[in-house]
Structures are given as C-alpha cells and as structure tokens.
Amino acid sequence: MTSQLVVENLDAGYDDLQVLSRINFSLMPGQIGCMLGPSGCGKTTVLRVIAGFEPVWQGRILIDSVEVSSQHVFLPPERRKIGMVFQDFALFPHLKVDDNVRFGLTGMSSREQQVRVQEMLAIVGMPAYAQAFPHQLSGGQQQRVALARALAPRPRLLLLDEPFSNMDAELREQLAREVRSILKQENSTAILVTHDQHEAFAMADEICVMNEGSIWQQGSGYDLYHQPANRFVADFIGQGVIVPATVESATSVRTDLGVIEGDTRIADPPGTMVDVLIRPDDVVHDDESDDSAVVVEKAFRGADFLYYLRMDSGIEVMCLAPSHHNHKINERIGIRLNVDHLVTFSRN
Amino acid sequence: MHPANDVWQHLLDTVLAEYLFNSAVLMLGVAIGTLVIGVGCAWLTSLCVFPGKKLFAWALLLPLAFPTYIIAYTYTGMFDFAGPVQTWIREASGWGAGDYLFPEIRSLGGAVTMFSLVLYPYVYLLARAAFLEQSVCVLEVSRTLGCSVWSSFYRVALPLARPAIVAGLSLALMETLADYGAVAYFGLGVFTTGIFRTWFGLGDSVAAAKLAAILLLFVFTLIAVERWSRKRAQYHHATYRYRSLPQYRLRGFRALAAFCACFLPLLLGFLLPAWQLARWALETYSYMIDASFLQLTLNSLRLASSAALLAVALALFLAYGKRLLRSKTVTASIRVVATGYAVPGTVVAVGVIIPFAWFDNSIDGLMRAQFGFSSGLLLSGSLFAVMFAYMVRFLAVSIQAVESGLLNIKPSMDDAARSLSYPPSRILLRVHLPLMKGTVLTALLIVFVDVMKELPATLILRPFNFNTLAVRAFELASDERLADSSTAALTIVAAGLLPVILLSYSISASRAGS
Numbered sequence: 086m087t088s089q090l091v092v093e094n095l096d097a098g099y100d101d102l103q104v105l106s107r108i109n110f111s112l113m114p115g116q117i118g119c120m121l122g123p124s125g126c127g128k129t130t131v132l133r134v135i136a137g138f139e140p141v142w143q144g145r146i147l148i149d150s151v152e153v154s155s156q157h158v159f160l161p162p163e164r165r166k167i168g169m170v171f172q173d174f175a176l177f178p179h180l181k182v183d184d185n186v187r188f189g190l191t192g193m194s195s196r197e198q199q200v201r202v203q204e205m206l207a208i209v210g211m212p213a214y215a216q217a218f219p220h221q222l223s224g225g226q227q228q229r230v231a232l233a234r235a236l237a238p239r240p241r242l243l244l245l246d247e248p249f250s251n252m253d254a255e256l257r258e259q260l261a262r263e264v265r266s267i268l269k270q271e272n273s274t275a276i277l278v279t280h281d282q283h284e285a286f287a288m289a290d291e292i293c294v295m296n297e298g299s300i301w302q303q304g305s306g307y308d309l310y311h312q313p314a315n316r317f318v319a320d321f322i323g324q325g326v327i328v329p330a331t332v333e334s335a336t337s338v339r340t341d342l343g344v345i346e347g348d349t350r351i352a353d354p355p356g357t358m359v360d361v362l363i364r365p366d367d368v369v370h371d372d373e374s375d376d377s378a379v380v381v382e383k384a385f386r387g388a389d390f391l392y393y394l395r396m397d398s399g400i401e402v403m404c405l406a407p408s409h410h411n412h413k414i415n416e417r418i419g420i421r422l423n424v425d426h427l428v429t430f431s432r433n
Numbered sequence: 434m435h436p437a438n439d440v441w442q443h444l445l446d447t448v449l450a451e452y453l454f455n456s457a458v459l460m461l462g463v464a465i466g467t468l469v470i471g472v473g474c475a476w477l478t479s480l481c482v483f484p485g486k487k488l489f490a491w492a493l494l495l496p497l498a499f500p501t502y503i504i505a506y507t508y509t510g511m512f513d514f515a516g517p518v519q520t521w522i523r524e525a526s527g528w529g530a531g532d533y534l535f536p537e538i539r540s541l542g543g544a545v546t547m548f549s550l551v552l553y554p555y556v557y558l559l560a561r562a563a564f565l566e567q568s569v570c571v572l573e574v575s576r577t578l579g580c581s582v583w584s585s586f587y588r589v590a591l592p593l594a595r596p597a598i599v600a601g602l603s604l605a606l607m608e609t610l611a612d613y614g615a616v617a618y619f620g621l622g623v624f625t626t627g628i629f630r631t632w633f634g635l636g637d638s639v640a641a642a643k644l645a646a647i648l649l650l651f652v653f654t655l656i657a658v659e660r661w662s663r664k665r666a667q668y669h670h671a672t673y674r675y676r677s678l679p680q681y682r683l684r685g686f687r688a689l690a691a692f693c694a695c696f697l698p699l700l701l702g703f704l705l706p707a708w709q710l711a712r713w714a715l716e717t718y719s720y721m722i723d724a725s726f727l728q729l730t731l732n733s734l735r736l737a738s739s740a741a742l743l744a745v746a747l748a749l750f751l752a753y754g755k756r757l758l759r760s761k762t763v764t765a766s767i768r769v770v771a772t773g774y775a776v777p778g779t780v781v782a783v784g785v786i787i788p789f790a791w792f793d794n795s796i797d798g799l800m801r802a803q804f805g806f807s808s809g810l811l812l813s814g815s816l817f818a819v820m821f822a823y824m825v826r827f828l829a830v831s832i833q834a835v836e837s838g839l840l841n842i843k844p845s846m847d848d849a850a851r852s853l854s855y856p857p858s859r860i861l862l863r864v865h866l867p868l869m870k871g872t873v874l875t876a877l878l879i880v881f882v883d884v885m886k887e888l889p890a891t892l893i894l895r896p897f898n899f900n901t902l903a904v905r906a907f908e909l910a911s912d913e914r915l916a917d918s919s920t921a922a923l924t925i926v927a928a929g930l931l932p933v934i935l936l937s938y939s940i941s942a943s944r945a946g947s
Contacts, residue, residue: 169852175845189853
C-alpha cells in the first residue's frame, strides 16, 4: 500500500521569516496523524502548506502519489481535493446547514447531492438541523456541520486546524473521540493540529511533536509518553521530573531512590552522570518502603492525589497515589520506584 | 514671451490675493459654523434628554441632501429684493426700497452661512459617533475624581472626541474648497471659479492648471489632517465596555433651549429651503415637466447608475485583488486611488481634459499624416471623459464600502471555500457578494447620489448639448430663473435624501442609549 500523504524535507515560511525546516512524515490511507506542539511551533503552517494556502520553499508534498507542492509545482487549494475544518468552523453564515454541506458537492446531480447531504448529516448526528442557520447552532453543533461539510465531497485528505479549541474542556475529548469514529467510519486520512496532548491521544494514530519549526519526535501517544526521545518531548508530554543518576551497567542506573533497570541500551558508559525521567506513575506510595520523602505540595484530582515530594537529598519527585491516601503537607511518607520504561538523557 | 506666462502674471497681479483671502475667510467661517452647530447638536442628542431628541438624532442629517449650489440660490430667491421675505417686510412696515438695511445673501458671509447650514452634518455625524463610543467608565471615573457633569464634558468627553471632530471638520472643509456652483452663483472669486474663468474666459489651460495645483495644496493638507486624526481616533478608546451612557435630563427652559438649538439648523438647513423649492415647483411644474425635462432626468439616471455600477465593479476588483494578493504595491495604489474623493470636481476636470485633449490631438495628427483624414475628438467631450472624472472623484466611496465589507468576512471563509474546490472568482460570487450585499448596495446608492449632485466636472466635461438635472438647475438659476430651476433641484434633493435615510437608519439601529 502506498502512502496517502508524503511530506518530504519541507521548508516553508512567510515573507522573509522561515517557519518550518526539514519536515518529514507520511500517512497511510485511513490513518489519522497529528501535529502537536506549543503555540508558535509552526504546526498550523504545516497544515496551510499541505492545503496549498502557502507555498513551499524547499522539499515537496505528495497527495495520493501526486506531487501538489514543490519548488516547481504548485496546485492551488481548490484543485487538491482536500477537506478542511477550521478553528472558527468558517460555516457560511448566509447558507442553511444543508446548503453549507452541499456547497462542495459539485459535479453531481441535485438528487445525488441531496442523498449525500442527508447521509453526512446522519453521520454527524444533525439530520434535524438541516434547515437551521449556523448562528442558531451551538459550538459543538457547528463543529459537526463543519466536519460534515468537509467530508461530504470525499476528500483525499482531511485537515483539522485546532478544531476543538473553541470548546470547553469537557466537550473536547468526547468530541475528539466522536470525530475519530466518524473518520474511521468514512475511512478518511486526516491530520489534526492541536496544542492539547489529550486531544491528540484521543484522536490520532500517529503524533508528530513539533517545536521551533521542526518535528522533534514522531510516534504513538504511548511511545511519546514512555519513550520520549529528548528533553523537550519529555517535558511537553505528560508530567514528570528529571533526576540525576549514575550509569551502573549498559541497562541500569543508580539514583537516590535506588537502582532502575531498563530494557534498552544506555549510550553512556558506566560511571557517567546522566539525567533520568521519573513520571508520577513511576513513584509508588508504599508505607513499607525504606525510602521516604516529605510532602511539599499536593493536588487533589478526584480519583487520585498528585503529591510533590522532597527527598532528603533535596531532589523533588512527583507521585500519583489513590485518593484515599490523604496525607498532610510536611508529612513524611514511604515511597518506592516502579519504573517500567527507563528514559535517560546524556548531560552535554 | 509665452502668452501663458502673461496670463499667469496677470492672475498673480490681480486676483490671486483675492482668491487666497476669500478661500481663507470661507474656510475659517465654515469651520466655526460647522463646529458650533455640529458639536453642539451632537452633544445634545447623544448625552441629554429633551423632547424631540430621538427625532433630531436622525433629522439633523437631512441638510446633507442639499447640494451647496441649490441651497445657495434657494436662499437668494427667498431673501433677495423681490423675494417673499423682503416683500413681506415692505408690506408689513410700509417701507420702500432703500428704507431699510437687509443683509446681502450673495456675499462672502452669505456663502459661509450657506455652507455651514448644509455641511455641519459631517461634523455632527462623526462627533456624535465619538460621544456614543466613549466608554462610560472614562466619564464615570472623571465624575468620581470630582468633575461636575459640565466639566467632565469639557475636560474628558470633548478631548476624547477631538480626533473625530477634526476628521469631520476636514471633510466639511474639503466640500467647501470643492464647491463651484454656490461660489459661482454668488460671484465670489475663489480657486474653483478662478480655474473656470481662466480656462473658459481667458482660454489658458496652463494657468488654470497652476491654480488647480495651488488648490490641491490646500486639499492635501486637509487629507493629511483627516488621516492623522482618524488614526488618533482609533487609539483613543482604551476600554471596550459599553453601557448606556449617563443622560442628563433637561427640563423647563433648558429643554426648550436644547429643542431650539437642534430645531434651528434643521429648519434653516432643510425645512425652509425644501418648502421654498416645493412652492416654486408647484408654480412651475406644469410647464417645466416636459419631454426635455424627462430627457434630463433620464440622462442623469443613466449617468449616475452606470457610474455607480462601474465604481462598485472597480472597487470590487481592486479590493478583492488586495485581499487575494496581500501585496504592498496593491495596497499603496488603492490608497492613492482613494485620495480622489478630496479633489475638487473642477480640478479633476482640468486634470482629465488636458491629457485627453493631448491624446486626441496626437491621434488626429497621426491619422492626418498617415492616412489623410481627421479622427477628430475621440475622448474629450465624450461621456467617457465624464465617466473617467466620476471614477477619479467617487471611486474612493465605493472602495471604502467594499473594503469594509470584505474586512468583515473572515479569511477562513475564503480558505474553507477553496478547500471545497472553489476558485477565487466563484468564491466572490457565491460567498463574498451574498455576505456583503448590504455594503455593496450602500456603495451603489452613495455613488449614484453623488453623481446626481455633481456639478463642476459634468459642466466642463459633458459632450456638447448633453445636459443633466444638476447642470440644468444651475444654468436656469444662473439665468435668474430660480422658480423654473426648482423642479430639477427638488429631484436632486429627493435623490440626495436616499443615503441620508440610510444613514439615519444605521444611526437609530446602532447602540442603546441613542
């Protein structure tokens, strides 16, 4: 099977300002990709370049094995057969919901258009609102109509530009899951742009973490969390602290909390100082343990507590404990390490 | 010696000082007049409560429907020796001619009064908008800091509104400088009449162009002032919390005074002259409305509607090009094009006729030399020249409307339509035009009415024997057939009412507290 989207050595920018450098990734048909990164990292620019709203400086883009952007080729957006869902939804305010969905359905009979519009509205769960105007809908409803409009012409690629950023936090993940199931149902290839990792985890098969105009790591949400390739990804994805350690063997390090065994080879030779990533779920609260730490701060999160602990050496770690373990600030509690994935970073 | 230098030297020696003096007095007088009426009425209708306030809020715009030349000769007809006012005075008092002093309308002072009466709405409109937009917090803070109602007006509201007031004032002064009909009728020597006289009386186009250039210096100063103050007005509002403004309830004598202060400009600037025109029209319409009048009306309507369509089409082309290309050159050239609204019609006419005549003569010479026949006048003296001048003068109006309409449409609309396989031209038809129907219609209407009222450029550039309502009204009035000109004048004023009604509607629909 060939890739539905290929982005090769892409450089791009606005006027004199280079925004993207050497972006490489590809998506298989039906795969959902995600550009995840802090604001200003260039993730939206990637989307706009793929859509054809901005030219490329270097490299090339292939959709369905056809070159659409390079230094020599530029297919305008209207001829790329892509769909796009915008941050502000961009529904046409002068058209009713069904006319918005019908807008992109050119080159078919009005009977066929009608059928496709109804099909799409049914998929997004909005058949009752066909005659409504966009301003009569809530944000979530507008979102669904925007998705139906983008998907109706069966685009070769769907681009979603921070589509949930205007929603409240509770709705976000639920909608992200819903959109994912709709995309899977339509077998659409799609790219999502977001700064919210939970959205990315809920929707995407493959996530590119972007920073300063480049992709710093690519992989599934699980890999990014447990095997971050660099300090930026470790810091950006999930929570955790970096603690100092000494390499003991090719697969283990010694920290103040004891020895941690991993299953991957550590590049640094034994005896060198390295940094180790400790996630809150790597630190287990255990009253039987010989090691202990003082509670500095705590955050109640419903099902669990997130404790900020200071060890005697002065190093601080985070610990996730079930919420019936309610300890006071300054109380000393027993902890033990339970690290599944050893992540080390060289110090230089 | 070159004859042109003779004429120019002659102008320098004789009339230039007079032109400068008259223009300066005119501008100073109109500035004071429009400021007093405009700011005063704006303050009363936006921040005070008194009987009739809501009516005045929009009715005070009505004088805008009167072109300066029409109000000038209407007042002349009313107040001259044989007019109804002096006749009534003589009948009531038994005095004869020369027994009493009566101010001469056809004078510099008369012109200042006429201009102030119909141009104050520019100041009124912008000042009122500025007063209403002021965040109530600022006014309340000044009250808590110990300012009384009146001193908070002088120390806070007025300074905050000053940029808007200055912008309105410069618009009014641009109109003053651009006027030809009224000053010509009053026989005043200013730049516009001077250009006309030098061209047609002395037959010297170079000297006329020099006068036009001096006039343009004044105009460019006003444009600079206007742009500068508009820019400052943008930065003047720090907060965007609006609430209905505190209103000062006026009672008794004060309410009566406020009522009179607002009623007077309305009476003198609209009701009285409209009533006089209507009276004349009733006397004369039976023989004035004939085939040739219908022809005039048709000419005016055709000219105005094609100019409006063309201006809006060009504006769409330019503004949409700017949106698509996002290039600095396009943006800059649109700004230059949009400067035309301040250039007096007389100057535009001179600027159009000189290159067009050169073009015609060159082609004609070429044809004679090469093919032995004369191509005659191709462009000058054609409707093309008239239309060209209208575009120079009025394109700015349509560009401004279309640009603001486009600005209200989010760029993501364009992107959405393009991602749905629509090329830019179809997006304009299917998305942009339906969304800015209102603005486009407004632009069409305003250009239409401006062309209906336009006098000097049409007068100079029109083809031989081609007349419009405005030209005819002016010619009849100049021949002292004031009553006969009233039907044409009334038609123009009626057309001029359309955009005023539109403006009034948007004013009353604006914000609460108005």
